[in-house]
Amino acid sequence: MILIGERINGMFRDIREAIEKREPGPVAEWAKRQAQAGAHYLDISTGPAVAAEEQPAIVEWLVRTAQEAVGLPCCLDTVNPGAMEAGLRVHQGKAIINSTSADQERMDQFFPLAVRYGAAIIGLAMNERGVPKDAGDRLTLAMELVANADAHGIPMEDLFIDPLILPVNVAQEHAIEVLETIRQVKLLASPPPRTVVGLSNISQRARERSLINRTYLVMAMAAGLDAAILDVGDAALLDAIATANILLNREVYCDSFLKTFQKR
């Protein structure tokens, strides 16, 4: 499981304020804290408060600040192609572009960026008509993402399909459709694309967020999930991942499997 730390995001107040003041402290702090907790990538998002014309400079600043604090690669989270390219230009190592949808226009913008900068890319199973209702329609869009990525020469291991989790408290029937999509995406190509979810979305505005998040992640891992954007500071979530790794035979069992996972 690839763990992408969700915390450097302008939706959180401390990061929003750090962006406003161009104060590097909180960004560097969360970069370090998430690296220490086991993140493999840092998601980087300005959040919705930043005006479009300011976004390129801010994404660039966030990437520089985070990567000066720790050596981790970033998952650049913006719908703004200019901001995406500004971030990719200064990024050290192999980034993840987060994201393109299955709109032709977006795919034509973002897949070439992945090629130009040697980045991996997340493809959302949605298009201009929104998020599909069931697994079948999600898979149709995933297939369009696969075909377009392939046409650009992007290897399938660099394409992460995101079937799009919706909050369980308002769109409860989507949760099992996403699980089914994760399972079936693996049949779309050989080798197959990888899969990723933005985990915290499942519990937006729900109570018992950590319990819902970890229960759903375990199900998604059993369905074959490869990566997740999540709260690496949630110790119970990380214990669930370590335990799922053992039960799915991805790590060799030892009595101290929780500690072994933490050490990595």
Added chain:
Amino acid sequence: MILIGERINGMFRDIREAIEKREPGPVAEWAKRQAQAGAHYLDISTGPAVAAEEQPAIVEWLVRTAQEAVGLPCCLDTVNPGAMEAGLRVHQGKAIINSTSADQERMDQFFPLAVRYGAAIIGLAMNERGVPKDAGDRLTLAMELVANADAHGIPMEDLFIDPLILPVNVAQEHAIEVLETIRQVKLLASPPPRTVVGLSNISQRARERSLINRTYLVMAMAAGLDAAILDVGDAALLDAIATANILLNREVYCDSFLKTFQKR
């Protein structure tokens, strides 16, 4: 999810001692405690310490004692056909026979008992050659159980296939095979048989037993599991079940979904 309380079992010292002294207190106490915690059935097992010739009388006594304490039906857990019949004879309501294997001799003994007493029955995916290594061989045995049950006129909803969980610390590769078996058993017949596991076996002699148990149960539920013999006194396990029910769209989400589950 059908919850079968595991606690009235001679493997636990207090029950073993209660059996030795024919002291009803601990049996009645565990019957009540498990009913209160949400058990739908009470598993009843003498444990291995009781001699074969004593077993019929003891199973009969355990069933009477448990059912006098609470109105729940029992899951009669013995390989001894005489003890099984002694228990069924005094049992009130619809029992579950736990269990037959896929040995022809055993199926010829136990399926007629299910018919005679109108009981459901658990069929283990093993035979005289032991527990299969992979899902395919488990499914072959499940198919034999399905065919034999059907030949006796047992409806598929009364047949519970148990794919047999082994301890993850010594037979780690079996855990995913069991998940795959649970998924595919549903394709064996229409309507399909149901599935059950003896959950605690996954964590025998492991550390972090509760964490392993609940993580695995969530995966099994996502694969379609219908029932489990488990520790209904494990509050974290019951919270995981309640959460899985919500995420799998089996219960309607409400903010107090944990309390709603507890109340049932």
